[in-house]
Amino acid sequence: MKLRVFTLAAILLGGAAASAEPDIAALKALHRRPASIPFPEAAPYSPQLATLGKMLFFDPRLSGMQNLSCASCHNPSFGYEVPVPGAIGATNTPLGRKAPTILNAAWMPVLFWDGRAPTLEAQAQGPITAAVEMNGKFPEIVGRLKAIPDYDAQFRRLFPETGASREAVLTAIATYERTVVAGWAPFDRWVEGSEDAITPAAKRGFALFAGKARCAACHTGWNFTDNKFHDLGIPTRDLGRAGVAPDEPGARHAFKTPGLRNLTYRAPFGHAGQFADLEAILAFYESGGIDRPSKSPLMHRFELSAPERLDLLAFLRSLTAEQTETALPNLPN
Template identity: 35%
Template structure:
C-alpha cells in the first residue's frame, strides 16, 4: 500500500504537510490531498481482502475491484459496467480513489458514506447479484476470515455491517497525493508549466471551480447536468430526484471529482464522452454557456492532467480458500 503506516514521525510529517498546505493555500478553492494515515492496519488489510473478494458475488467472478479497478484509476474505463451474467450497468462507475472526500456516494448520493455504498453492489441483481445473507455466510465459512473479524471487531458473529465497514476502511486509504498540482499548491512553482497555470486560471475564472472545488476538486455538492442547455443522453438516470422525489432534482447529480480525471474516462454519468477535451468543451457549453478556444481547451486539459496523483501501490491480497461450508458460486444460472 502506498499509504503510510502511522508512526510518530510519519504523523508529524503529515500534520506538517497539512498545516503547510492550509497556511500557504488558504485562499485557493482547491486543497491538496494528503497521504492516507492508517490507524488500524489490520482492519485495512481485512478490507483489502474483501475489496478483492469475488466470493462476495453470486458468480464468484466479480469483486469490488472488477469495476473499481485499482490498476485503472479506480474505474473500469467503460461507459457502464459489466455486471452479473454480463448485464449492462445503469451508469458509469465512479472512481473509488479519493471517494471518501465526497459528501455522499453514488452519482445520486443515495448512500451517505463508503460503508453504506459498499453494501449496494453486492446485493444489486445487475452488479454482483448476491445477497447480504449469502455474503455473510460465505465469509463466515472461512476460518481465516473468522479469525480476522474476531481480531478486528471482537466478534464471532460476522454481519454485513462488519464486512462493509472493513471495505470502507480500506477504501479510505485509496487517496492519490502528490499530484503535480498539489506540489504547486504546496509552493513548488515549477511543478506545473505555464499552460497548466493558465488552465487553472481559466478553471477559476470561467466558473468551473464553483462546482469542482475542495480537496477532490468535486464531490462537495450536487448540480444539475445540463444547467444552461440540456444534456442529451439515452441514459435513463434521473439523478437526485430518485432519492428526494423532488421534480427539481431531476438530472441533478453529485459533482464528480476531477482528481485523476486523465485516468477515469469515459466521462459523465452516462460515460458517453471519451476525450477529456470534448468533456471540457461540453461542460463549458452546457453548464456555463461558454465556448473555449482551442488553446483554452488545451490549457484546461493540461490543468486537469496535473491532478493525476500518486496511485495507491496495492499488494494483491492472498485470499484464504473456501471450505465445505462455503456456498458454491453460481456463475451460469440466471
C-alpha cells in the same frame, strides 16, 4: 464548510466583477490537500481492519456467482473505475451508469451518482446485494467467510462480539475504501510552493478553470467537487437525483459532481460514460448543454480559443498523480 464555499464564491465573483484574473494565491489555499483522512468515531482506523477490508474488496466470493468483486468495477489501474461507459454486472450486460471512482471517498458526504448512500458502509452494501450488480446475499456471504479459517479468525479478532457478519464486512470494506486516496499530483506540489511542478500552460489553465470557464463553481476544494447535484443539460432519460429525492429542487437529471483527481486514467467521462475523453467533455461544457427547466443555472455556454483549450486540458492533466501499482492481497482459502 459554509465559510469555505462563500470564500470561493467571493474569489470568483470578485474576479468577474473586476474583469481580472482570479486570486491564484487564495485559490491555492482552497485547494491544499488535507493533512489526514477522516474516519468515523464508530469505525476508527486500524491497519488490521483496513487489510481485511482490502481482501474483501478484491474477493469475488462476495458475489452471488463468486465471479465479481468490488474491484471488478473499481479497478486501481483505471483510477478505481473501469474504461467502459456502463459498469458490467451479474448479467454480463452494461448497466445504465458508469461506476464512479472511490478515490478520496473518505471526504464524500454522500455516495453514488444520485447520492442515495449517506455513508461508505451503505455504499458498500449497494453493489454487493443489487441483483444486476454483484447479486450477493449476505447470509450466504457470511456463511462462506466463516467457512474460511483465516477469514473467520480475522473477524473473530476484530469483531469479538459478532465475528463475521454483514455489519462487520461493510465496516471492513469501508475502512479500506477510506484509505484509497489520490497521490500527490504535480498540481499539489505547485500549491505547496514548487513553481516548476506544473507548466506555464497548466497555470494559465487553472486561471481559466476558476475564471472564464467557471468550472470551479462546482468543481471546488482539494478533490474538485462540491458534492452536490447538478443537471448539466446532458441528453438522458435518467432521472438522476430525482429518482432518490423527487421533491428536491433541481433534482431532475441532476448527478453528483465528480472529483477530478487522476483523470488521465478515468475515461470515459460523464455519469454514463458519454464522453470518450477530456476533449469531448470539454467541448460539451463549452456548448452549454441542452436547455430544459431543470438545467442548473451554473451551466452556461462559453467559448475558448484553441490555445486556451490546450491550457485548460494541461491543468486538468496536472491533477493526475504518478501511477503506482496497487499490491493485490493474498486471498485466504
